Amino acid sequence: MLLLLISSLIFLFFAYHFSWKRRNYPPGPTPLPLVGNLLQLQKFGYDIFHKWKKEFGPVFTFWLADRPFIFITSYEVMKETFVKDGDTFADKQLNQIDKKKLQRNYGVLDTNGEMWREHRRFTLSQLRDLGLGKDLMQEKILLEIEEQFKDINSHLGEEIDLPSVLDRGVGNVINLTLFNKRFETNQRDEFTYLKSLIDGLRDVASEFRYFIQFLVPWSSKIIPGPTLGDKTKGMKEELDVFFVKQVEEHRKEIDFDTVESYDYVEAYLKEQKKREADGDHETFCNKQLYAMCFDLWMAGLQTTTVTLTWGFSFYLHNADVQLKIREELDRVIGNDRLITTADKNCLPYLTAFINETQRCANIIPFNLLHVATRDTVIEGYPVKKGTGVIAQIGTVMSDEQIFPDAHCFNPGRFIENGKLKKVDEVIPFSIGKRQCLGEGLARMELFLFFANIFNRYDVQLDFSGNLPDLDKSKDNFVTPRKFNAVLNKRYV
Template identity: 55%
Template sequence: MPLPLFGNVLSLSAEKPGYESFRKWTKQYGDVFTFWLGSSPYVIISSYKRMKETFIKDGETYMNKVQLDFQRFIRDGNYGVAETNGLVWTTHRRFALSTLRDFGLGKDLMQEKILIEVEETFQTFDKNVGKDQDINERFNEGVANVINQMLFGYRFEKEKMEELKKLSELMEYQEQFFSSFRTNFQIFVPQLARFLPGKTFEEGISQWKTDFFAFFDKQIGEHRKKIDFDSDESQDYAEAYLKEQKKREAEGDFEMFSDKQLSNMCIDLWFAGLSTTNITISWTISYVLHNPEVQKKIHEELDQMISSDRMVTMSDKNDLPYMNAVINESQRCANILPVNLFHCTSRDTVLNGYSIQKGTGVLAQISTVMLDEEVFPDPYKFNPERFIDENVKLKKVEELVPFSVGKRQCLGEGLARMELFLFISNFFNRYKVSAASTGLPSLDKSKELGVIPRKVKAVLEKRYV
């Protein structure tokens, strides 16, 4: 039962990271029910069948995002792509997708950039083979370089390493801050939050906001100075954006491609692109470390299909069903968004016989779908075989929805899939991984509301010397 003012927030935080409450409610009330965040109702859709009927088949009705006060505080208004609606959202989603395509997603260009990061990451690992070493921190650098290349056209090396250190600290601060009870309580139950001890949302985030925007504004300023408006080709997202801005301004439109929108797009792409991919890689390695028989099978397949220390590329993907199954199962078990992002209806509608007004909160509960025991028996068990069919081929399972569904489905899915495959398959092709002297990485998710990157330490041995 929701409590006055609190709603269901307390049940959620009692069972971190949040999966179990939604599973329990689904069993009790079915796949459409109301969940109260403070005094705001959200209609939860928690089966794949129902998501298909709503978010996919009736996508326009379910595509809008709820505009929360804390987001406006961070962004100084309605900017970016992840939290905007209407023309701003469609224009910038389309522009970002087509820019990503132009940078070679699906062609070799993006793969080449990622493989450079794979090799650089491994150079660092190679220096410490046979000893305990930090795994997720190195991958974090690699993934940060991919995203920074895409946004601003350079990787962090030499004197730029200080910049990366500062940015990583900011990311870590933000991850901890947003998974704390105090922060979530203020976001969803603002009336009562002032009675709680600790920093208010505004106090906790102001400096972080200033520092993050300062980084993006500096990059944008530097791009503006050196940009060649006469060349049609762009090397990175910021350059492509500034060219579009100039074109639009010449046509009298000074709003749609504003400077503020650009820095907010950078925030969206940076955030959505870095932690998600990094968390998934660190969980994958943790699960494999806890399941040595999985690593053995990964190596058997790689030995059969690749059989050397050459780089694994996207053209090998179809030949490595078990590797793909491990990545799928890692995404399912990592289940990095226990609640997913908050949508609202863009018009009045009827759902499961109930009338729902325009503007009502709705949520595609993807974590419940990925823990559905009808589809994934023993759902908390890490078992890549779920994704292998009787012909030892990769099995397509519609309920695997880590990138969500519908019109807001992850904008970076193509990039993320390429990164996951190239980083993870090359990692296991190059190394045999075993526990650090401190033991196996923890798989405990019960400390935070949400899923944050693992600290993974391990010992690596090169498979080819």
């Protein structure tokens, strides 16, 4: 009798996990009890998602431990879901790991609802007012490029750590945007330290055990050793010290009677004072400001430097691409003057190179974990409120049907009759209401950094001829490439 009972319970356990719990969801890979499909994420890459798309169609279910997520791998279905029905999927699954320790209750990366909407609107508005799409922001970026030129010129013909030079430039741009201050030559150690903290946060999260803890918070209770919160708490606190110091110094300098603001923090503090005068001490509180600084600094530095280092790596790997970029620059620009965004329409191949860099680097392998805010339907499947939904943009950008020979770096795929061809499926900044709010700034930086360095310098391999590593299989995130290069002036 006992044996029959045990056998029945085992049968019911597996029947539930392998069949019953999956009955109302789109088909997908069979999940294991408790861990779901998580073990299949151990090998980095998009091949597994392409395999499942081919097997189950453009919409399938993937189980993060005991929680189902609907994966969308078709651009057309993404538009229907995240654009046309954007409000339904504006919320994301908030990471609850050691929430109290990490203090991530604020910002825009880990908030939903009115708090998120309010500060996303405010940030987009301030980026526009600070000169995004105007000459003011471009002037700040070009200032950093000229400072980079000084660094490079002092080491012409020598091996240099080019990614580190790029890091400082991008770091100064985001710091100028937030605080209207840059890291001067005597402050480079401070920037190096801050960058090491951000790299440390990334490196911890890229370890498989902590990647799993991020996706499945309760796993931290059963995986031996320190939790993700324990590993990152100190680094986050050190970054907070920097942001608090910057903000408080800024607060003393601001003329609150002026309308115009010169940076994000100044605009925030003025809005904070206005709200507090009206009795609102929560919406624009100090904790929210520090969290916004962290979110914007982290996102503004990481994604841009990752893309830049991959772009230079692809460039060094492809001699034919180098030749075409130099030929276009010589024909259109013809000297070593600073290139501006006004030149962009005349440099279609260079722009195609940037598009292909973003497509091939494909730096978001596992996109935001959205949740449905109401009951809805996706491709005929009922989706209950609270169900997780993921726009798998990486699969779209490596789809062989859209991009033949998708693993081949080929900027020419974006050129048609000598002109730049728009391809909607290139969506490196994601899609929908959670689309990267720094997209405009990142696009401007990428064009200006690539165009001006390629125009002024001949970028070559280091003296040993080592090509940058293009292997993504070592980490759970796409990380910056590390390499040395030798630069010489193209115009004397």
